[in-house]
Amino acid sequence: xxxxxxxxxxxxxxxxxxxxxxxxxxxxxxxxxxxxxxxxxxxxxxxxxxxxxxxxxxxxxxxxxxxxxxxxxxxxxxxxxxxxxxxxxxxxxxxxxxxxxxxxxxxxxxxxxxxxxxxxxxxxxxxxxxxxxxxxxxxxxxxxxxxxxxxxxxxxxxxxxxxxxxxxxxxxxxx
Numbered sequence: 690x691x692x693x694x695x696x697x698x699x700x701x702x703x704x705x706x707x708x709x710x711x712x713x714x715x716x717x718x719x720x721x722x723x724x725x726x727x728x729x730x731x732x733x734x735x736x737x738x739x740x741x742x743x744x745x746x747x748x749x750x751x752x753x754x755x756x757x758x759x760x761x762x763x764x765x766x767x768x769x770x771x772x773x774x775x776x777x778x779x780x781x782x783x784x785x786x787x788x789x790x791x792x793x794x795x796x797x798x799x800x801x802x803x804x805x806x807x808x809x810x811x812x813x814x815x816x817x818x819x820x821x822x823x824x825x826x827x828x829x830x831x832x833x834x835x836x837x838x839x840x841x842x843x844x845x846x847x848x849x850x851x852x853x854x855x856x857x858x859x860x861x862x863x864x
Contacts, residue, residue: 727753727808732766732796733789741789743770750800755810758803758842765799802842809849817852824859834862 693712696704732749734742746763773792777784814822825832838844838858848858 725751725753727751727804727811729797729804732793735786739785741784741786743789743792745770745796749796750804752804752807753811756803756807756839756842758807762800762803765803766796769796769799802846806842806846809846815849817855818849820852821849821855821859824862828862831859831862834858 693704693707693709696707728751730744730749730751732744734744736742745766747759749766750762752759752762770792773788773795774784777788782788821831821835825835835845835848838848847854849855
């Protein structure tokens, strides 16, 4: 199956917006090929004179695009930073190294599930995850549950955490 056939079958609303005569690679430089190492960096740096800068998005955590979690992680990181700034302003605490360290921990907690899920997809799946995918290929309720869980890293990580968790996920699919 070509990409347009897949779009027609699984994303008909998106497919309707595609002009098949305009769709495709236009030249040898119109595609991306390569790779990079997923990276988690320190989320803050001291600029001097008591000033600090915080990193969000890919500047803090760069995930492989395989799970499509980059924008979600960046948004979660930025939202967490905004809440930390708000809370610090309300409490009239300084934006110092303690603020940076505490906020970095909160930001990591917000993006760690996406990073863990993305990194898991880069490894060969364990047998119980293969069983989950096979169950999804045979039962549309399980397939729908997988797709729904896939978008929320905590859910799919829970479903894939152990053979028992996977069996429970399959049993409860569609309920």
